[in-house]
Amino acid sequence: MTAHRPLPDGHDGPAAGRFAPSPSGDLHLGNLRTALLAWLFARTTGRRFLLRVEDLDRVRPGAEDRQLADLRALGLDWDGPVSHQSQRRAGYDEAIGRLASAGLVYECYCTRREILQAPSAPHAPGGAYPGTCRDLTPAQRAERRAARPSPALRLRSTVAECTVTDVLHGEYTGMVDDLVLRRGDGTPAYNLAVVVDDAAQGIDQVVRGDDLLSSAPRQAYLAATLGLAVPEYAHVPLVLGPQGKRLAKRDGAVTLADFAAAGPGAAARALSAIAVSLRLADPRETVTAETLRTRFSPSSLPRGPWVYHPA
Ligand code: GLU
16 A cells, blocks of 8 residues: 555644654664754654654653753754653543544554464565464454453554555555554553654644654554554664674764863753755864754765764
């Protein structure tokens, strides 16, 4: 199936972009670069820019405050209050309820290990849920439920793949399986929460790291199934550490706090390094987010990853 990009509807305000960090620790240069790009995409297209804290799990105390402070230090601003997924449970429950009424939800009793060890269903692409619990008889269900009284909920997907439109990757087709909607511990699943929130917030442009490109078809399919608008995507290249792997704290001086430990002007130095990597500034040039806004154009964005060598 192809999830076309409908016009944003059902929203009074103008269209919006967003940055949606998980408050699991300090933002590093890769996260900050993605945040800057999301801001630039939104601010150069007349969109509002929203900040959403994805705090359904992996919350580290104090991380959110430091993340917001770091974004402000780079010169990024956002519209309206910061939203929190932990405050949005009713919206997720409502979406699951609607899918359940349409017969599109089933209980899954599988453990992670069972899924990994299950022979994959014929035609199921690698990594897809093999459908073990999809068509159980009532007796089998009762037996499985006795062993695992708090099952996860999965979407009964009717397609194997879906195509999305990405500003940087063009038409991208990826796998759609019976994705988890609510985990066994009751936590709404990431894919569900993102889709419900993006639609509720009028977000019609999703800019994020390209490690999430393969999730976009699932999310677009889920949005379309819920009758929600499918956003335009821009999955931007990740920042890699010196070993060629995704940049991580262990690579050294990668957060603004690390930069600050090395001397004054931490945010300006980080912004400058990011701007040079985006070919929006010359080395040693002092720039502001506002200057970058006047120079930004998606078509001149470098398409490959940025390999960063911490000082
Ligand atoms: N919260 C996710 C993360 O920090 C991003 C989700 C998204 O942008 O869709 O990786």
